[in-house]
Amino acid sequence: MTLKKFLIFFVLIIILLGMLLSCNQKKEIKLGFSSSLTGIHSSLGISVRDGVQLALEEINGSGGINGRNIRLIIKDDKNDPEAAIKNDKELIEKGVVAIIGHVTSGITSNVIYLLDENDMFMISPTVSSSLLIGESKNFISVHPPSKFEQENIVNKIINNTNIRKVSVLYDLSNKAFSVDWKDFFKHYFTKEGGSVISEIAFNSNDKEFDYLKETQLLLENNPEGILIIASDIDTANFCQQIRKYNKEIAIFSSAWALSNTLLQSGGEAVEGLIISSSWNDNIQSLNYINFKEKFVSRYKREPGFPELYGYETIMVLKEAMLNIKKITPINLKNEIIKIGNFEGVLGEIIINEKGESKRDFYLFEIKNNKLVEVDLN
Numbered sequence: 001m002t003l004k005k006f007l008i009f010f011v012l013i014i015i016l017l018g019m020l021l022s023c024n025q026k027k028e029i030k031l032g033f034s035s036s037l038t039g040i041h042s043s044l045g046i047s048v049r050d051g052v053q054l055a056l057e058e059i060n061g062s063g064g065i066n067g068r069n070i071r072l073i074i075k076d077d078k079n080d081p082e083a084a085i086k087n088d089k090e091l092i093e094k095g096v097v098a099i100i101g102h103v104t105s106g107i108t109s110n111v112i113y114l115l116d117e118n119d120m121f122m123i124s125p126t127v128s129s130s131l132l133i134g135e136s137k138n139f140i141s142v143h144p145p146s147k148f149e150q151e152n153i154v155n156k157i158i159n160n161t162n163i164r165k166v167s168v169l170y171d172l173s174n175k176a177f178s179v180d181w182k183d184f185f186k187h188y189f190t191k192e193g194g195s196v197i198s199e200i201a202f203n204s205n206d207k208e209f210d211y212l213k214e215t216q217l218l219l220e221n222n223p224e225g226i227l228i229i230a231s232d233i234d235t236a237n238f239c240q241q242i243r244k245y246n247k248e249i250a251i252f253s254s255a256w257a258l259s260n261t262l263l264q265s266g267g268e269a270v271e272g273l274i275i276s277s278s279w280n281d282n283i284q285s286l287n288y289i290n291f292k293e294k295f296v297s298r299y300k301r302e303p304g305f306p307e308l309y310g311y312e313t314i315m316v317l318k319e320a321m322l323n324i325k326k327i328t329p330i331n332l333k334n335e336i337i338k339i340g341n342f343e344g345v346l347g348e349i350i351i352n353e354k355g356e357s358k359r360d361f362y363l364f365e366i367k368n369n370k371l372v373e374v375d376l377n
Helices: 003-027 042-061 081-093 105-111 113-118 147-160 172-191 211-219 232-245 260-270 286-299 305-323 329-339
Strands: 029-035 070-076 099-101 122-124 139-141 165-171 195-202 225-229 250-253 274-277 341-343 348-351 362-367 370-374
Touching: 029 042, 029 081, 042 070, 042 232, 042 286, 042 305, 070 081, 081 099, 081 105, 081 113, 099 305, 105 113, 105 122, 105 172, 122 305, 139 329, 147 172, 147 250, 147 274, 147 362, 165 172, 165 211, 172 195, 172 225, 195 211, 211 232, 225 232, 232 250, 232 260, 260 362, 286 305, 305 329, 305 341, 305 348, 329 348
Parallel strands: 029 070, 029 099, 099 122, 122 139, 165 195, 165 225, 225 250, 250 274
Antiparallel strands: 274 362, 341 348, 362 370
16 A cells, blocks of 8 residues: 555544544433532532432443433532532533532522523532522423421421520521521511521531531520531531520521431430421331432432432433433423423422422431431321
8 A cells, every 4th residue: 555545544544543433422412410529518519420320320231321421521610609509600601501510509599590691401419499490491300399398397386396486507608498498487486376486597617617616606595496507517516505595495407417427426416306308218118229229330329318319310310301302401301390200219209390390308326336217296
């Protein structure tokens, strides 16, 4: 073969490889993921990511979506609004068909305007603030609104205890969630005959905040019960401080704290803590058993609600993708609303036209370092 023919052949091979590579890239379905993977709240973000990745590995391992693999582009928002905005703009530029995120309502509140401006669809596994759900026509959360948690906690206090004076502690680092949770609880609790005698705000982003000082303020007015609206690690740390002063006072928590970290870090201090959630590890359905076995095999640890909801978010997306010819952000969102009813691992997930999800809710008490379901009545 002459040098000239060799060069022509080489150029043709390069062109052919380029065409094949371009074709393969075109076949890919790109999904974005932006969450707190470092810093505070990273345990929540990492947990969600692991559930998402498990589901995608299953889908791609089974042939993808009509032969197309899904590629996940992962970004760390560091629980920082500026980083979150930058991440989402980059994901939009890369042509993702949806952004999975963010894991806290606080960060999500800073980026939600980008959705309508760019015809982008965002689906969150964990956001539950009623201030956000329905704010954008292109936002859906597979986690139901937290108002159901609040109602369960209030009903438990009013119907099953003599507690009528409660102090509330809430974290401003996730303001869209914590303030909404605190305000709804206060409204409903007051309506039922209770009284919030003090509201103590702290910011876990502030490296100098003092658990002991905040705890002393929390107990200053001699409450009969305490409600903590904070992450798993902060709730565990505050319980440790509270128990130094009062070993008997009732403590209640939002589902934001619900994780293995709460149990491991809280130890005896979180014994008796009351918490409400739509996740129930006590349900031994075949779907849930299979999910847990796959998760433990992959990650060598037990899953909690963030892992499960991350997994289910992908399954909701999968069902919608299989039903539409052209996968675009708006088509995907519209198809999810159209389907409306999905089979979740723990049971039915209903998503209405506002992007609001509905699931069954449960009430738990921590006993012997385990979540024990208690009667809602």
